[in-house]
Amino acid sequence: MKRTIAALLIAAAALPLIAMGGSESGVETVTVWHSNSGKAGAAFDQIVEDFNATIGKEKGIEIEPVYQGLANDVLTKVKAAASADLSSLPDIAQMDATSCLDMMNADYLITIDELGFDTSILLPQAVEAFSSYKGLLGLPFSCSLLLAYYDKTLFDSLGLEPPRTLDELTGIAPLIGAKDSSGKVTRYAMAGVPTTYELGAFIGAQEGLSYFVDNENGHAGTPTEVLFGKEGTFRNFLEHWKKLADTGYLNSIGSGTTTEFAAGRTAIILASSSSLTRILADVSGRFEVGTAFVPMTDEDATGGVNIGGDALFCFSGSDAVKTVLGYLTSPDVQMMWAKETGYIAVNTGIYDDPDYIGFLKENPAYSKAVEEMHASNPKVVGIWLPSAYQIYYSFQSNVMDVAEGNKSIDQAVDDMVATVQDALDTYAAANID
Amino acid sequence: MSKRNLKAYAYLAPALLLAILFSYIPLAESIVSSFLRISQNGAVRGFAGLGNYAGLFRSEAFLRSVGHTIIFALLFLPLNTVLTIAAAAATRRKGKWTAVAEFIFISPMAVSLAAYAMIFKEMFRGRVSIISRILSTDIAWLESPGTAMLVLAMLGVFLDFGIDYILILSGFRSIERDVLDAAELDGAGSLRMLFSIELPMIRTIISATIFMAVKDALLISAPVMILTEGGPFRSTETVMYFYYLEAFKSGNRAVESTIATLSAAVSMLSMALIAIRRKHALKDI
Numbered sequence: 163m164k165r166t167i168a169a170l171l172i173a174a175a176a177l178p179l180i181a182m183g184g185s186e187s188g189v190e191t192v193t194v195w196h197s198n199s200g201k202a203g204a205a206f207d208q209i210v211e212d213f214n215a216t217i218g219k220e221k222g223i224e225i226e227p228v229y230q231g232l233a234n235d236v237l238t239k240v241k242a243a244a245s246a247d248l249s250s251l252p253d254i255a256q257m258d259a260t261s262c263l264d265m266m267n268a269d270y271l272i273t274i275d276e277l278g279f280d281t282s283i284l285l286p287q288a289v290e291a292f293s294s295y296k297g298l299l300g301l302p303f304s305c306s307l308l309l310a311y312y313d314k315t316l317f318d319s320l321g322l323e324p325p326r327t328l329d330e331l332t333g334i335a336p337l338i339g340a341k342d343s344s345g346k347v348t349r350y351a352m353a354g355v356p357t358t359y360e361l362g363a364f365i366g367a368q369e370g371l372s373y374f375v376d377n378e379n380g381h382a383g384t385p386t387e388v389l390f391g392k393e394g395t396f397r398n399f400l401e402h403w404k405k406l407a408d409t410g411y412l413n414s415i416g417s418g419t420t421t422e423f424a425a426g427r428t429a430i431i432l433a434s435s436s437s438l439t440r441i442l443a444d445v446s447g448r449f450e451v452g453t454a455f456v457p458m459t460d461e462d463a464t465g466g467v468n469i470g471g472d473a474l475f476c477f478s479g480s481d482a483v484k485t486v487l488g489y490l491t492s493p494d495v496q497m498m499w500a501k502e503t504g505y506i507a508v509n510t511g512i513y514d515d516p517d518y519i520g521f522l523k524e525n526p527a528y529s530k531a532v533e534e535m536h537a538s539n540p541k542v543v544g545i546w547l548p549s550a551y552q553i554y555y556s557f558q559s560n561v562m563d564v565a566e567g568n569k570s571i572d573q574a575v576d577d578m579v580a581t582v583q584d585a586l587d588t589y590a591a592a593n594i595d
Numbered sequence: 596m597s598k599r600n601l602k603a604y605a606y607l608a609p610a611l612l613l614a615i616l617f618s619y620i621p622l623a624e625s626i627v628s629s630f631l632r633i634s635q636n637g638a639v640r641g642f643a644g645l646g647n648y649a650g651l652f653r654s655e656a657f658l659r660s661v662g663h664t665i666i667f668a669l670l671f672l673p674l675n676t677v678l679t680i681a682a683a684a685a686t687r688r689k690g691k692w693t694a695v696a697e698f699i700f701i702s703p704m705a706v707s708l709a710a711y712a713m714i715f716k717e718m719f720r721g722r723v724s725i726i727s728r729i730l731s732t733d734i735a736w737l738e739s740p741g742t743a744m745l746v747l748a749m750l751g752v753f754l755d756f757g758i759d760y761i762l763i764l765s766g767f768r769s770i771e772r773d774v775l776d777a778a779e780l781d782g783a784g785s786l787r788m789l790f791s792i793e794l795p796m797i798r799t800i801i802s803a804t805i806f807m808a809v810k811d812a813l814l815i816s817a818p819v820m821i822l823t824e825g826g827p828f829r830s831t832e833t834v835m836y837f838y839y840l841e842a843f844k845s846g847n848r849a850v851e852s853t854i855a856t857l858s859a860a861v862s863m864l865s866m867a868l869i870a871i872r873r874k875h876a877l878k879d880i
Contacts, residue, residue: 269636416826417826552841588650591643
């Protein structure tokens with residue numbers, strides 16, 4: 163059964179290639195699998211079109227972009243392609259942190275160091291996010307982090323500042339929330355269920371720097387031991403989160419938080435800084451959208467947030483690939499990408515550009531993300547775990563169960579430690595010598 | 596071997612070849628793999644004994660997925676059986692408008708599963724979905740565990756409805772006219788006719804559709820992938836979806852083989868049980 167599905171996946175992945183027909187002779191094609199859709203998709207298509215019409219035409223290189231679904235779907239397809247036949251791999255795949263552990267241990271990956279690509283101009287925090295003991299796994303392309311979005315009109319009318327800690331949020335929850343005459347909540351203080359991504363900040367920030375798992379969250383080597391249990395960081399988060407839930411103004415929904423926010427049914431949400439343009443479009447001026455640092459568990463949680471986003475992972479080391487990488491991280495492309503999507507530009511060359519400075523000034527919501535990045539400990543890095551997709555949903559279920567009172571905090575911590583430790587053990591037994 | 600036998604084997608050969616290539620060899624491979632440790636690239640790293648099985652039964656998510664599959668089957672089977680029989684029974688006599696009804700009931704077959712799953716996803720999306728508007732509620736169908744499973748079961752019914760309807764309808768229509776005439780002469784009313792004469796006469800077809808529905812319920816995965824992705828909060832993760840996650844998202848090859856082996860064992864066991872029962876049933880006659 164798996165073979166059949168693998169074959170189908172590859173066939174589906176290859177379909178756009180066949181549809182496009184073979185490339186003209188003398189033109190080298192660089193296939194890029196990506197996950198950009200919506201506004202980002204249109205921007206990415208434009209970036210590719212520009213390349214093919216200018217630099218590409220001069221040098222005889224053509225980028226062939228292939229949309230492969232969400233970031234995690236790209237990883238799924240890369241692994242399926244690699245296990246079937248290495249030649250079906252793309253030249254470049256745009257993936258996020260959830261793919262890093264697999265890529266770190268994949269013998270078919272060509273690291274950026276092996277490519278000999280100069281990264282000195284790139285944002286150090288973004289480079290750190292994809293660095294491992296084997297070198298830089300992928301070239302940072304887009305950089306984002308967790309940000310708090312709030313209804314600034316509402317906060318201003320109440321004379322409130324966005325909360326800095328979860329306890330502060332719990333304190334003001336009844337003020338920013340609202341109920342109708344029958345006692346039904348019409349506006350929640352916060353909506354969402356934190357999972358791996360959000361916990362990266364909630365746990366990572368504690369005591370200035372806390373890791374989920376050993377080996378610096380997997381960056382210094384394949385993780386072997388769960389730390390968030392014995393260090394009490396997950397418990398600490400759950401205790402604060404439960405207090406917030408007990409106010410009755412927490413809406414524990416696993417998806418659709420931005421819709422709830424845009425509809426005015428929740429005062430604060432946590433979302434990636436890269437969602438900025440979409441959220442602004444959804445709200446479409448009904449109220450002023452403010453952005454703020456993520457409210458942390460307590461005053462001692464000073465580490466800030468981890469840098470996320472996407473990197474370009476290479477499976478071919480040709481000069482054409484290097485040219486494409488250089489183009490995609492070039493000042494012009496990064497400037498356009500940042501403006502269109504809300505991602506932080508990874509090319510520091512544009513940080514002195516009056517155009518970029520002007521853009522930041524005009525978009526305070528965007529510049530908050532940059533500010534938060536500089537205020538964060540660069541060692542608070544993304545969590546590289548095996549079975550990341552499943553662990554993501556396990557965290558989500560457990561946090562939701564605690565918030566809704568279906569599970570005790572003790573039980574949730576024990577269950578998550580067991581789940582993650584099991585995943586680490588299974589992975590190590592199968593993949594590590 | 597006689598010439599006649601040879602001819603029979605020649606006819607059988609293509610099917611047998613396909614079965615060996617795509618069912619039996621992979622199955623044998625899965626069984627062997629379930630006792631090994633295998634890397635993501637397919638390299639065998641050693642012998643695992645019963646470790647993969649033990650790990651699977653330790654996994655909360657796997658055990659839950661078994662529970663979800665059973666809940667799905669319990670929702671889907673009665674709904675599917677009752678609705679298809681009711682629709683077929685209501686249109687079993689050819690009349691002026693039955694062709695229209697038949698067309699409506701059969702048409703779900705003409706659209707792909709993925710398309711229907713997407714349509715369902717749109718109809719039930721969010722708190723202000725089309726369905727919630729029609730029913731004037733504010734239920735977020737796909738965001739609460741109970742209702743998401745219900746929507747999944749409804750989608751399942753929708754997907755199986757066309758084929759089951761055709762089978763049962765043709766069953767009804769193939770009943771000999773004289774049997775019905777005789778019953779009518781004896782004064783059987785239409786309900787009596789349906790429950791005492793017609794349904795018993797087509798029970799083999801009904802059991803065949805139920806059998807197919809059981810198989811569909813236990814193997815459900817594609818609608819889950821599109822409609823709910825196992826959510827919300829892993830509440831619609833079925834065994835086959837869990838298998839998909841292990842195999843393709845997480846790349847745990849040995850775990851994947853273990854699940855495949857277990858499900859093959861379960862289906863073989865149930866086939867054997869059915870075969871034994873049929874043998875007894877035949878003896879009774």
